Each structure stands twice: as C-alpha cells, then as structure tokens.
Amino acid sequence: xxxxxxxxxxxxxxxxxxxxxxxxxxxxxxxxxxxxxxxxxxxxxxxxxxxxxxxxxxxxxxxxxxxxxxxxxxxxxxxxxxxxxxxxxxxxxxxxxxxxxxxxxxxxxxxxxxxxxxxxxxxxxxxxxxxxxxxxxxxxxxxxxxxxx
Numbered sequence: 682x683x684x685x686x687x688x689x690x691x692x693x694x695x696x697x698x699x700x701x702x703x704x705x706x707x708x709x710x711x712x713x714x715x716x717x718x719x720x721x722x723x724x725x726x727x728x729x730x731x732x733x734x735x736x737x738x739x740x741x742x743x744x745x746x747x748x749x750x751x752x753x754x755x756x757x758x759x760x761x762x763x764x765x766x767x768x769x770x771x772x773x774x775x776x777x778x779x780x781x782x783x784x785x786x787x788x789x790x791x792x793x794x795x796x797x798x799x800x801x802x803x804x805x806x807x808x809x810x811x812x813x814x815x816x817x818x819x820x821x822x823x824x825x826x827x828x829x830x
Contacts, residue, residue: 716759717767719775724782727774731803737828738801739771742778742792749814750796760817766824771800800827 719741720727731738741758743750757763767773778787778795786792790799793812800809800823808830811823 715761715764717764717773719758719773721774722776722781722783724774724776724786727772728801728805731772731801731805734772735803736772737770737803737808738805739767739773739824739827740797740799740801741773741775742783742787742790742795742797742799743775744779744795745777747795752814753796757815757817757820760820763817763820766821770824770828798823800824800830802830 717739720730724740727738727740730736741750741753743753776786777783778792790797790807796813798811798815798820799807801807809823809827815823
C-alpha cells in the first residue's frame, strides 16, 4: 500500500478511538446539566476536591429508608436550575449516614433527622445546614446563603 492509504487508515483508527471518548464526555455534560452530580459516600475525597478547587462543599446526609431523602433525589436534585447552580459552585457529596464513615460523621455532626443538608467552606468548616425536604428554588437560595458565609 502507498503512504496515502496508510495515512487514511491511521486517520480512521484515530477517529474510531477518539469518538467514544468525545461522546462519553458530551453525555456526562448532558447529565451534569440535568442533575446534581454527587461524589458517593466519600467525605474525605470531597473535602480534598473542595480544598484543591477552593469550592464550598455541599453534603446530602441521608438514610436509605428515608422517604424525604428519596424525594430529594428524584425531584429537587434533578431540577435543571438547581443542578447547574450546584455543579458550578460546589463539590457535592451524598453520604448514607448508616454505612461506611456515615455513622461516625452522624455522631460528629450531631445528626437528628434525615435528610440533613450541610454546606462547608473550602476549609471544611460547616457554615449552614437544613433539615428535611426542600424544593429546588429553596435549595438554590440555601446554596446562595451558604456561599455568603
């Protein structure tokens, strides 16, 4: 084969290798715009990312049996405006307070009920909290208030 054909074949191979990653990145962006993206059950990793990016940390402290927690996940956290706001301004972490490091954090934070939403500054200091179900517009107001502290 001539160089021209090898160049075409090589170009085709590169294109086939890159396209799936491009589609995956576009899909992740579409998902990010439709729901709040959470780090799952890893508060330490979320703290590291918040410090590295100098962002506030938004914690969804939940229990698997909690009805209002499930409502937050299925409605409020899937609201487009809330998702855009939280994905842009926070490192988001969802923690099952009855598994892994959850019980230790629940004791440390004095959890009384679920869901509990907490905003931490980039240094890991809690600045604002809310208990119970919250609608998307109120969640955005909650986040805006947290960012001012």
